[in-house]
Amino acid sequence: MIQQTAEILSHRKLGDEYHLLSIVAPEIAEAAKPGQFVNLRPAADKHFILRRPFSIYRVNRRGDWAATIEVVFDVRGGGTAALAALRPHDLIDVVGPIGRPFTMPTRQKSCLLVGGGVGAVPLFFLAEELRAIDKRVDTLWGAATASRLVNSIDAKRLGAMAMFTTEDGSEGTRGFVTDVLPEMISKCGTEVIYACGPNAMLAAVTAVGTRHRIPVQVAMEALMGCGIGICMTCVQPVWNKEGTEVMHVRTCVDGPIFNGARISWDAYAPKVHARPVPAGN
Amino acid sequence: MIQQTAEILSHRKLGDEYHLLSIVAPEIAEAAKPGQFVNLRPAADKHFILRRPFSIYRVNRRGDWAATIEVVFDVRGGGTAALAALRPHDLIDVVGPIGRPFTMPTRQKSCLLVGGGVGAVPLFFLAEELRAIDKRVDTLWGAATASRLVNSIDAKRLGAMAMFTTEDGSEGTRGFVTDVLPEMISKCGTEVIYACGPNAMLAAVTAVGTRHRIPVQVAMEALMGCGIGICMTCVQPVWNKEGTEVMHVRTCVDGPIFNGARISWDAYAPKVHARPVPAGN
Amino acid sequence: MAVDMSVDLAGIKLRSPIVTASGCFASGREISEFIDLNSIGAVVVKSMTVEPWPGKPTPRMAETPSGMLNAIGLQNKGVEHFLAVDLPWLLQQDVPVIASIAGNTVGEFIQVADRLRRAEGVAAIEVNISCPNLEDRNNMFAHDPRATASVIGAVQRSVSVPVFAKLSPNVTNIVEIAEAAVEAGAHGLSLINTVVGMAIDIETARPKLAGVLGGLSGPAIRPIAVRAVFEVHRALPQVPIIGMGGVMTHEDAIELIMVGATAVAIGTANFINPKATQEINQEMSAWLGARGLRSVSALKGQVKLEG
């Protein structure tokens, strides 16, 4: 992990909903691996605003000193609104690359990438790296509606086979990725699944994978206070190796990539203390 | 007083130290009188920053819908830094015109305007209005050094006679305005004095005026929480009419122009409670 | 379908839950140049004392991150001036008037209350007990349940209108103080007053406030206000609360209502935006309408803890 003030090379819209920021950050681009993220400081607001984590969409290592990382995001609140206002040559404070990347398959040859909504972002980088080591890559992309699919033009070309599902049927099959997942697995002879998207989707994909005895690597999101492993805000409920106990594991530096089978998905049912007592930090 | 979101017409440097913002605000320009000020919101920062008060430097009523007010300032901290970053067509939230203006002389013909540093600002507007009613206007400008004088070129032309003092002698007479004030009073046959600048200067000018039996109107500064008379942060220690008691009078709406003889100047010796007790607001 | 913004505050019918915070609205005359006073729920005026108070020396204010410190020292012209000048003007504005009262002894509180009892048109009294108690080593009344009870009890016996106790957040257990106030006869509670704080100008090594200590207000303290309203409402669900502390937007006001406030007072926001009260009222109504909610009172205390 390094921290640096970096220059915005370019900022363009990706479809109607997403922004693509290209940031000049040679060392980070050099070190970055698929599944890792960067933590951006939206503005050097003296009244302070926490950093915002974003998956690395692509790295461009051509021309070392000018090597860039790319992030893709949609405007949700104050932080992403500030990022959406950045112009070329503006400076931004970046920490990265952060986290455990996707594990590259050794024996397995056939990889299926499943992305939900903006969760598709880290899979573009992953697909390139998998093909670079001659793996078969198939992709399955889901979203609420067509405009929520990230760069579907490129998405089609990323792998051998590409399928889309939207909840409103505006593109591809109407429904959820899990409706077509089993069919794809058998068609593509999938041996390993990489998934990123909402927790509900990741849980469902993991379930399907487990049924087919296929390992599923999931990229998790969490609220992050620091993004560098020092605050403990970002934990996921993860079964220990023995499967005897659920541990709280940091998403930022111990994740964001986890073995789907190890996540205690049912722990996500909202839990709130009935009798709140002043919190020990 | 009105509040409006106004457009920046122009922003230029005035000498090395000062910024001049021209703001399109027809109603405020229409109503403004010399000595009044506007309260500007430096940025619609959601983390909030209080408004900043600025004297009205000039109004430009030509072309009603496009009538502008002008403010002149130097960068001191966060608020003025934000204002210094404004560009033409940017929008700014303005409240104004605020406060009791200078009182125009009725009998008296000969007016002396004394400005210290950035305190010179409201005297430009005043000079124009006094000459519009055929008063004799003389001006005396003081500052630490030449670059701290506001627009000395125009300043020279504002009245019949213009004198300058700087503490380092870099322009005009070396010293303080009060060193040349008595001489000017006799030369110009001054009947009324208008002064704006640091408290120490206003106190000294008031003393000279009183000795010569000349009324002195002073424009006071104060920290302002609201600028519209509702918070009581901006009070000055002012003698009541009978001279029996010092009252705390709001600078923003009861001032900023006061009769110098009524200000309890010695009340400014820093007073701090020896045994602090939690403050009732 | 118009949204019903009216609320019943301890028997007082308010057009809107949005009211003003004492000391942040003077008596309404200045702000009436910017807004329609009858677009808001009530005007809570600056705390008044028996005699005029000169307040503290300057500087009285310092800006802090997302907040401000003030040490005004309750400068006010006294209850007689309120009755002679401010109240008559307010009564022409068709908006309920809540009189905030302060003092340094129980006796002083009683004297102000007595004068107000004989006046027409005061809808309620808010008792600002965040005042040093001269009879108890300058401890704040609001910091001690017994002192709180004695002031509230005395005021409540002297007047016939609802009495609100204005609580301080600078205590270990605000619920204990709230209970003492209610047992002593308070009909409602106003919370929170400012959080005691301090700031230094490091170049001069002097406190930024002549009063050294000051009261922190503004968005910085909103989480403290939400917690206070939440805990007091849980302990005393029947007691009407005027919630306040750092409310800048309608979302902030809704947050306080969801944890139990019946009305929400706007303080520091008026300094930055003189139209804050009116705009927050309009935007809250729009927010409710957009969600098909027909009355603001439906939101009260609706925070979901379980499941």
Next chain:
Amino acid sequence: MAVDMSVDLAGIKLRSPIVTASGCFASGREISEFIDLNSIGAVVVKSMTVEPWPGKPTPRMAETPSGMLNAIGLQNKGVEHFLAVDLPWLLQQDVPVIASIAGNTVGEFIQVADRLRRAEGVAAIEVNISCPNLEDRNNMFAHDPRATASVIGAVQRSVSVPVFAKLSPNVTNIVEIAEAAVEAGAHGLSLINTVVGMAIDIETARPKLAGVLGGLSGPAIRPIAVRAVFEVHRALPQVPIIGMGGVMTHEDAIELIMVGATAVAIGTANFINPKATQEINQEMSAWLGARGLRSVSALKGQVKLEG
């Protein structure tokens, strides 16, 4: 002429007054990728308990104006893990280590202290008494002078290194708690811990924290921290204080030193800027140098109240 940044903290020689705030620096390993640990005064590690604690469910964090709320629930791997893994690593870094300890009973505090006594290389112990006391209806130890005294007394008797009591600002009279801690044998005081607060997501009507209540930190609370350090130092001028609360810049740190802090801990600032501690140390040294001051200790308690 180099500025002398070293300070003596309860007999511990620190290279710099800038230390880390417990729970905002883990045990230093992560941040050592960004800064030189021996450029700062000391590492105060995350509070540790006898057994590992799982902490609270998520969400554990919410951003607020100029601050953040957290409800981590003191998740930590326990004292044995600290002794086996973190301490040995830290001892290679040539920076004093201050161990923060926590518990829900006096007994738990004693057990952690006992284990640490037998370890080499812990320079001091910070006792985090902002913990619910299971033996007293979950009241925070730090909210009661007697509970504070019993914990501090017990810990102080079990160890041979200086003991710092970490105080909570959520009390009516922090000086009373400070005095109780010092009488019970605390060699120094750390203040302030977070301010209890709460935030609601109005669209879901749910608390933003699974723990419902959380601790407010960051610039929003700095005026509260300055006031706390100021009052405690006035009452106990001889007692060394580690001041903290919303320090983002060297100016903020100097403010706390001027009101009486010997050292200044950096917490939330590390989350935004991993280099915060090192940069604040460098900028403070430059600030002193630019003013011809030769040592940081000359600033301590220099705030001018009179004239």
